[in-house]
Amino acid sequence: MKxxxxxxxxxxxxxxxxxxxMLLDNADRFPLKxxxxxxxxxxxQKVLGEALNITLKEQAPEIEYSYTTDPATAFADxxxxxxxxxxGKYEMREKDEKIPLKHGVVGQETCGPGGIAYGMRSITGMIELIDFMESYAPNCWMLNYSNPAAIVAEACRVLRPKSKVLNICDMPVGTLRRMSQIIGKTPKDLEVRYFGLNHFGWWTSVKDKNGYEYLPQILDYVAKNGYLTQIEVDTxxxxxxxxxxxxxxxxxxxVDPRFLPNTYLKYYFYPDYVVNHSDISYTRTNEVIDGREKEVFSTARRIIEKGTADGSEFSIGSHATFIVDLARAIAFNTHERMVMIVENNGAIANFDHHAMVEVSCIVGTDGPEPxxxxxxxxxxxxxxxxxxxVEKLVVQAYIEGSYQKLWxxxxxxKTxxxxxxxxAVxxxxxEVNKGYWPELK
Incomplete structure (x- = not known):
């Protein structure tokens, strides 16, 4: 195998x-050179890079490993x-969340004003990455799961329409994991039909490989419990x-009992509820800094201090196996069925053909087929x-430097x-995004 x-x-x-x-755990399916x-x-990067250097030397010494800030070195071959x-890292994410809340508006990383602010910053970074890739590795595929994925995907469609960029989100995968727990299956047992936009969609079918439809059973459960499950290991x-x-x-x-909703719809259907249950002094950013940030970097520093990963291993990002599934689909033409962000082109018959929609796709060597x-x-x-x-106007505002369109x-x-x-927002x-956004006039 290559x-x-x-x-x-x-x-x-x-x-x-x-x-x-996760890549090491899937080395038999997707081996790394x-x-x-x-x-x-x-x-x-150096803290994580050094800790992973120790980890890889112990667990996979055959893999050639490095970390760098030089794009030519990074993308070579x-x-x-x-x-x-x-x-903008967490410093700007915190502003994305707290500035809207100051005005009584949803403060969230990918939805509403915070998502728009983040999107305006992300476009620059993503286009730069794509250009590096095309300069130094013209045959490379980019599997992008940077947020806010909807705005990023629209920007890629407009600014780099021929680029080999695949946009995907882990949210449908994470929710499918919970659905599988509800019915006593695994995600790999199930095939779904889904339509919408990124962080803005609905499941219309959840079947097993034999064609049995679990949608009514899951709808009944979610109507009573939401997506809360009793199994919380490895989730x-x-x-x-x-x-x-x-x-x-x-x-x-x-609101619509026919379809299973994406959880992010709460920011659009119940923005007043979200604002009333938000703490402007301690938002999701602060939760992440005090949780995942400390945990991951303390683990890295422990590995470096001890000179070994034995007893201080990083956790496997098992939720991210969808990345390997996608890479394998491209590399080996596996025709994997995945929910992806693609140009509509008639996949949803009564919707804008040029909209970047999130739908079930079959993925092979040529990319996703909706x-x-x-x-x-x-x-x-x-x-x-x-x-x-909203997403199209954000991208137009970025390209044209238009204050009017961003307003x-x-x-x-809806937020x-x-x-x-x-x-006002x-x-x-x-004011806080000077140096990150294009100048608006």
């Missing part, structure tokens, strides 16, 4: 060690780039704030059209109550 060269862009991310461990971490923040960058999104989000799914389902979803109901179509227009994007978001509030976000 061995692959992989670069992980965002090498200083707290998710990187889990992804590396060379692994490189790439980040523009060497100080942050790469077959795949796994991209999960965070432009992502475990913090208290996420548990509340999983529980809230029962209220999302009540499964036809047919005509979707008016309620979901209207919600999606409003939200996809329109914020005004159109923002009025144009007046949208303008926008002006505050512009």
């Amino acid at each position: 061995k692959f060269t992989v670069v992980i862009a965002g090498g200083g991310s707290t998710y990187t060690p889990g992804i590396v461990m 060379k692994l490189t971490l790439y980040d523009n923040d060497m100080e942050r 790469a077959d795949f780039c796994f991209a999960h960058i965070r432009v 992502q999104h475990m913090d208290q704030s996420w548990q509340e989000t999983h529980k809230k799914a029962k209220d999302l389902l009540a 499964l036809t979803q047919g005509i979707i109901p008016e309620f979901e179509r209207a919600l999606m059209y409003q939200q996809v227009t 329109q994007a914020l005004t159109l978001s 923002v109550p009025s144009a007046k509030v949208a303008k 926008l002006d505050d976000l512009i």
Whole structure:
């Protein structure tokens, strides 16, 4: 079996060690020849990079490993780039969450004004990464799961339409894991049909390989319990704030009991609830800094101090096996069935052909082929059209440097109550994002 060269862009991310461990755990399915971490923040990356160097020497010495801030070195001979960058790091994420809350608006990383602010920063970083890849590894595929995925995907569609970039999100995978627990199956036992936008969609079918439909059983469970399950081992999104989000799914389902909702819909259906249950002094960013950030970096420093990973291993990012599934689908033409973000092109019959939608796809050597979803109901179509227009306006505002279009994007978001509030939030976000956003006029 061929061995692959992989670069992980965002090498200083707290998710990187889990992804590396996941790759090692899947070495029989996706063997590595060379692994490189790439980040523009060497100080942050070095801690994880050194700890992983020790880990790989002990567990997989045959893999050629390095970490660097030089894109030419990072991308040399790469077959795949796994991209999960965070432009502005936690410092800016905290502003994305707290500035909207100051105005009584949802403060969230990917939804509403915070997601728009993050998107405006992420476009620059993603386009730079794509250009590096195409310069130094023209045959490389980029598997992008950087947030906010919807805005990033739209920017890629407009600015780099011919690039070999696949946009995917772990949220449908994580929720499917919970669905499988509800019915006593594993995610690999199930095939789903799903339509929507990233962080904004619905499952319409959950079948096993024999064609048995579990949707009614899961709908009944979620109507009573949300996506909360009794099995919490080896499951992502475990913090208290996420548990509340999983529980809230029962209220999302009540809005349309036909389909299983993506949990992120709570920010659009119940923004008042979200704001009232938010603590502006301690948002999700603070929770992550005090949780995953400390845990991962303390583990890394322990490994470096001891000179061995024995007894201080990084956890396997088992939720991220979808990345290996996607890479294998491209490399070995496995025709894996996956939920991905793709240009609609008729997959949803009564929706904008050029919208970047999230639907079930069959993935092979040429990339994803969307499964036809047919005509979707008016309620979901209207919600999606409003939200996809927000995303398109953000990308247009970025390209044109248009204050007007970004104000329109914020005004159109279901999370923002009025144009007046949208303008106040926008002006505050512009101030703190100087140096990250294009100048708006």
